[in-house]
Amino acid sequence: xxxxxxxxxxxxxxxxxxxxxxxxxxxxxxxxxxxxxxxxxxxxxxxxxxxxxxxxxxxxxxxxxxxxxxxxxxxxxxxxxxxxxxxxxxxxxxxxxxxxxxxxxxxxxxxxxxxxxxxxxxxxxxxxxxxxxxxxxxxxxxxxxxxxxxxxxxxxxxxxxxxxxxxxxxxxxxxxxxxxxxxxxxxxxxxxxxxxxxxxxxxxxxxxxxxxxxxxxxxxxxx
Numbered sequence: 746x747x748x749x750x751x752x753x754x755x756x757x758x759x760x761x762x763x764x765x766x767x768x769x770x771x772x773x774x775x776x777x778x779x780x781x782x783x784x785x786x787x788x789x790x791x792x793x794x795x796x797x798x799x800x801x802x803x804x805x806x807x808x809x810x811x812x813x814x815x816x817x818x819x820x821x822x823x824x825x826x827x828x829x830x831x832x833x834x835x836x837x838x839x840x841x842x843x844x845x846x847x848x849x850x851x852x853x854x855x856x857x858x859x860x861x862x863x864x865x866x867x868x869x870x871x872x873x874x875x876x877x878x879x880x881x882x883x884x885x886x887x888x889x890x891x892x893x894x895x896x897x898x899x900x901x902x903x904x905x906x907x908x909x910x911x912x913x914x915x916x917x918x919x920x921x922x923x924x925x926x927x928x929x930x931x932x933x934x935x936x937x938x939x940x941x942x943x944x945x946x947x948x949x950x951x952x953x954x955x956x957x958x959x960x961x962x963x964x965x966x967x968x
Contacts, residue, residue, distance in 0.1 A: 759961070759962040760853070760909060760910050760911040760960070760961060760962075761853075761854070761903075761905045761906075761909040761910055762853065762854040762855065762856065762878075762903045762905045762909070762910045762911075763849065763853055763854075763855050763856075763910065763911050763912075763913060763957075763961060764855070764856045764857070764858055764896070764899055764900075764903075764910060764911070764912045764913070764923075764928065765855065765856070765857050765858070765877075765912075765913045765915075766857075766858065766859065766912075766913065766914050766915040766916055766919050766933075767857045767858075767859035767861070767866070767869055767870060767873075767915075768836075768859060768860070768861065768869060768915070768916075769915030769916045769933075769935065769936060770913050770914060770915025770916070770919075770933050771838055771839065771842050771846075771857075771873050771875075771915065771954075772836045772837065772838055772839070772869060772872060772873065773836070773837050773838070773839055773935075774792075774836055774869075775788070775789070775792060775936065776837070777829070777832060777833075777835055777836055777837075778791060778792045778829065780832075781825055781828050781829045781832060782821060782825065787819065787820075787821060790819045790820075791815055791816055791819040791821055791825070792815075794815040794818045794819050795811060795812055795815035796916065796918065798811050798814060798815055799811055799860050799883075799889050799890075800860070800889065800890065800891055800916075800918040802889045803888065803889065803892055804887065804888055804889075804892075805883050805884055805886070805887045805888055805889060807862065808860070808861055808862040808865065808883065808884065809826055809827075809830055809862060809865075810826075812825075812826040812829060812830075813825075813826035813827075830865060833865050833868045833869060833872075834868055834872065836868075836869050836872040837872065838872065838873045838874060839935065839953070839954065841953055841954050841955055842873055842874070842875065842954065843874055843875075844955075845954045845955060845957055845958065846873070846875045846954075847875070849961065850875065850876055853961060854878045854879075854903050854905070855875070855877050855878055855879075856877060856878060856879035856880070856881065856899040856902070856903055857870050857877050857879070857880045857881065857899075858881045858890065858895050858896055858899045858912075859880075859881070859882055859883070859895075860882075860883045860889050860890050860895075861882045861883060861884070862882060862883075862884045863882045863884040863885055866880060866882035866883075866884070867880065867882075878902075878903065879899050879902045879903055881895050881898050881899040881902070882895075883895060885898070886898045890918065890919060890922045891918050891919065891921045891922025891923075891925065892922065893922070893925055893926045895922075896912070896922060896923060896926045896928060897926055900926070900928075906927075907926050907927035907928045908927050908928075908929070910928060910929075911928070911929055911930075911931055911948075911960055911961065912928040912929065912930050912931070913930075913931045913933055913954070913957060914930050914931070914932045914933065914947065915933050915934075915935065915936075916938070917932075917934070917938035917939065917940055917941055917944070918941060919932075920932065920940060920941065920944035920945065920947060921941055921943070921944045924944070924945045929947075929948050930947040930948060931947060931948055931949050931951075931956075931957055931960055932947040932949065932950040932951070933951065933952075933953070933954050933957075934950050934951065934952060935952055935953070937952075948960065
C-alpha cells in the first residue's frame with residue numbers, strides 16, 4: 746500500500762534543492778530491460794539481480810560489467826548488456842515528469858544521483874527532457890549508491906546541506922542511502938517495491954510524481 750505524507754513534512758516546504766533517482770524515479774527503464782530481454786519475466790528477473798549486485802557493490806566497478814553479470818545470472822546471454830547499452834537513448838520518462846519537473850527548472854536547483862556509468866548516465870538524464878543543474882553518476886563519484894559518496898557529491902555541487910533538500914527516490918534501496926546522509930525522502934514507488942529491512946519510512950510514498958508538488962512548495966529558488 747502507498748502511504749501519504751507523514752506529519753514531519755512541514756520543514757521541507759520550499760527545499761533548497763531536489764535530488765532525484767534517475768533510472769526508476771524518472772525513467773521507465775524497466776520497460777526497456779523487458780524489451781531487450783524479450784519478455785517481462787526475463788527482464789524483471791535480470792533487472793532485479795542487477796539491482797542486488799549494484800546496491801551491494803560499494804566502490805565503482807564498470808556498470809556495464811554488473812549488467813552483464815546479472816544477465817548471465819538470470820540465464821540470459823551476456824550480450825544482453827551490450828544490447829541494453831546500445832538502446833539507452835530509447836529510455837522514456839514517466840508521463841508526468843515534464844509536468845512536475847518542468848516548472849521547477851530555473852526555480853529550484855535539481856540534481857540526478859544515479860547508479861550508472863558516466864556515458865550512459867548522461868544519455869539517460871537527457872532522455873528526461875529536463876535540464877538538471879547537477880548529474881552525479883556512480884562512476885564519477887567512484888562509488889555506487891547506497892554508499893554516501895554519490896549523494897554527498899551531488900549535495901556539494903549544489904552547495905546545499907542534506908537537511909535543506911529533498912531526495913525523490915525511485916528504487917527502494919535509496920531509502921537507505923539517502924537517510925544515511927540525512928536527506929529526507931519522497932518515494933516515487935512506481936514499481937511497487939518492498940521497503941528494505943532497516944530502511945526508515947519516507948516522508949511520503951506515492952505511485953506517481955504528482956504529490957511532489959506538496960513537498961516542494963513554492964521553492965526558494967536560486968540564491
